[in-house]
Amino acid sequence: MRRADRLMQLVQILRDGTLHRAGDLAAATNVSLRTIYRDMETLAASGVPIEGERGIGYRVTAAITLPPLNLTMTELEALHLGLLAVGQGQDAELSAAAETLSNKLDAVMPEDRSSAPPGYSFAVYPFADAARGFQYLPQMRQAIRTRQKLALILDDEERIVRPLQLDYWGRLWTCVVWCETGKDFDALRVDQITDLRVLPSLFVDEADKSLSAFNAQRHSQSENATSGRK
Incomplete structure (x- = not known):
C-alpha cells in the first residue's frame, strides 16, 4: 500500500472522533508502531486536526474553530480557496501577504493544530496537490443539495456515484459517496478526481445507500476491529 493511501485510511479510521490506540492503528494498517507515530506526525503537519500522543491514542477532532469565529465548512472553503488563489498569483506583495495571513491563522488554531507548519493553504506532503480538486467542489456541493448523480474519473476509471x-x-477534501459502479460506500479524495460530469439523472434517498447507513457501517467496522483485537 502506498503511504498516501495508508494515511488516507488512517484518516477514515480516526474520523469517528473516538480515541484509537496506536497499536490498534498499526494492526489495522499492517505497519509498525514506529510507522504509526511517524504517520501521525505527518498528518498533523499536513493540517489534519489530529489530537493525542504516544501511549494514549489518537483521534481527529471536530469542526475547526477560530476564536472568536466559528467557521462553517463553506466559510472555511472560501477562506482556503481565497488564500490559495492569492498565494499562487503573480503579485509578489499579495502572495507574501497571503502566506503571512496563513501563519497568523495557524497561530490561533486550537492546541491540537499548533504543531502544523506555517502556511494554512500551502499543504505539505503527502497532500501537496490537494488544490487540484478545488475546481470541482462547487459542482459537488450543488449535486449533494440537488441529489444529482455524478460521473467521476479517478485513476483513469469512470465511476458513477451518489455524492x-x-x-x-x-x-484535504474528501467526498462520501455511494458508488453505483462498485456497489458500495467510499470516501473519495477530491484531489484525485481528474474529471467530473454532472449527470441528468437524480437519485432518491434509500435507507441502505444513505449517509446514515455509511456512518453506521463505519461505526460497526470500528467496533468489530476493536473487539477482534481484544
Whole structure:
C-alpha cells in the first residue's frame, strides 16, 4: 500500500472522533508502531486536526474553530480557496501577504493544530496537490443539495456515484459517496478526481445507500476491529 493511501485510511479510521490506540492503528494498517507515530506526525503537519500522543491514542477532532469565529465548512472553503488563489498569483506583495495571513491563522488554531507548519493553504506532503480538486467542489456541493448523480474519473476509471457529504481534513477534501459502479460506500479524495460530469439523472434517498447507513457501517467496522483485537 502506498503511504498516501495508508494515511488516507488512517484518516477514515480516526474520523469517528473516538480515541484509537496506536497499536490498534498499526494492526489495522499492517505497519509498525514506529510507522504509526511517524504517520501521525505527518498528518498533523499536513493540517489534519489530529489530537493525542504516544501511549494514549489518537483521534481527529471536530469542526475547526477560530476564536472568536466559528467557521462553517463553506466559510472555511472560501477562506482556503481565497488564500490559495492569492498565494499562487503573480503579485509578489499579495502572495507574501497571503502566506503571512496563513501563519497568523495557524497561530490561533486550537492546541491540537499548533504543531502544523506555517502556511494554512500551502499543504505539505503527502497532500501537496490537494488544490487540484478545488475546481470541482462547487459542482459537488450543488449535486449533494440537488441529489444529482455524478460521473467521476479517478485513476483513469469512470465511476458513477451518489455524492452524500463533503469533509475537510486540514487542506484535504474528501467526498462520501455511494458508488453505483462498485456497489458500495467510499470516501473519495477530491484531489484525485481528474474529471467530473454532472449527470441528468437524480437519485432518491434509500435507507441502505444513505449517509446514515455509511456512518453506521463505519461505526460497526470500528467496533468489530476493536473487539477482534481484544
